[in-house]
Amino acid sequence: MFDGKAAIVTGSTSGIGLSIATAFARQGADVILNGFGDPDAIERTRADLAAETGVTVLHSAADMSKPAEIAALIGLAESAFGRLDILVNNAGIQHVAPVEEFPAEKWDLVIAINLTAAFHTIRAAIPLMKRQGWGRIINTASAHALVASPYKSAYVAAKHGIAGLTKTVALEVARDGITVNAIAPGYVWTPLVEKQIPDTMKARGMTETEVKEQVLLAAQPTKAFVTVDEIAGLAVYLASDAARSITGTILPVDGGWTAQ
Ligand code: NAD
Helix, strand or coil: CCCCEEECCCCCCHHHHHHHHHHHHCCCCCEEEECCHHHHHHHHHHHHHHHHHHHEEEEECCCCCHHHHHHHHHHHHHHHCCCCCCEEECCCCCCCHHHCCCCCCCCHHHHHHHHHHHHHHHHHCCCCHHCCCCCCEEEEEHHHCCCCCCCHHHHHHHHHHHHHHHHHHHHHCCCCCEEEEEECCCCCCHHHHHHHHHHHHHCCCHHHHHHHHHHHHHCCCCCCCCCCHHHHHHHHHHCCCHHHCCCCEEEEEECCCCHC
């Protein structure tokens, strides 16, 4: 479906981003992976995906909290492929604490990676997409772009911000063949969710099972975690020509969470 196209997926060495990048590569797009982790494991992932799909797969360790590194990431698509068709802003971190104890430097980091990074990638990517007369920008938001939960002030603020950025940019590029949408997952079982369990146990004085059942899946009527493949399936659809009239939307994939 995407032969000859080039995609960047930020935060794609793990979890949702890796699943989205894999799906785009399987549909024929050249892909730049981005994110942190063990260098050998990342290289294995990159080489395996390239071997399986036959597309070019690169990795950039650009830090999404650093504007100069973000500019270099977009520049890599231009220098390696001469184009950028699909941009997925997916890198994200979480920090869980009551607002009055929330470390200021954690607030800054969550806002930088989960929100400001998307501003920097988008502003650099749009001239390339306008030149092509075609582009797809997909932001991984969250159910927390639509509703809040306690102890996640920075994350909820960043994700609500991503929703606003998505709508605003969609309006600005509506006549340029570029769509801008956000996917709003409920709880997806990834390292990001796994890592926040100890802090939530501490903040709420709960056991691990209580956190899973009463905090995480309490909000999700299906009582099942969303899978990374379900998110990737929607990303592929949003990037397809069939979705050309879908723009400026925040699409929940949340087992009914935000229907309540
Ligand atoms: P994850 O921890 O598995 O993956 C996060 C990715 O971001 C990793 O590749 C990591 O290396 C990368 N990353 C972190 N900091 C970075 C930085 N400074 N620069 C570049 N890359 C960086 O998490 P995930 O659950 O797959 O989350 C991906 C996105 O999905 C995030 O934006 C998250 O907020 C969102 N999301 C997740 C869930 C969920 O339940 N897992 C729900 C809703 C939204």
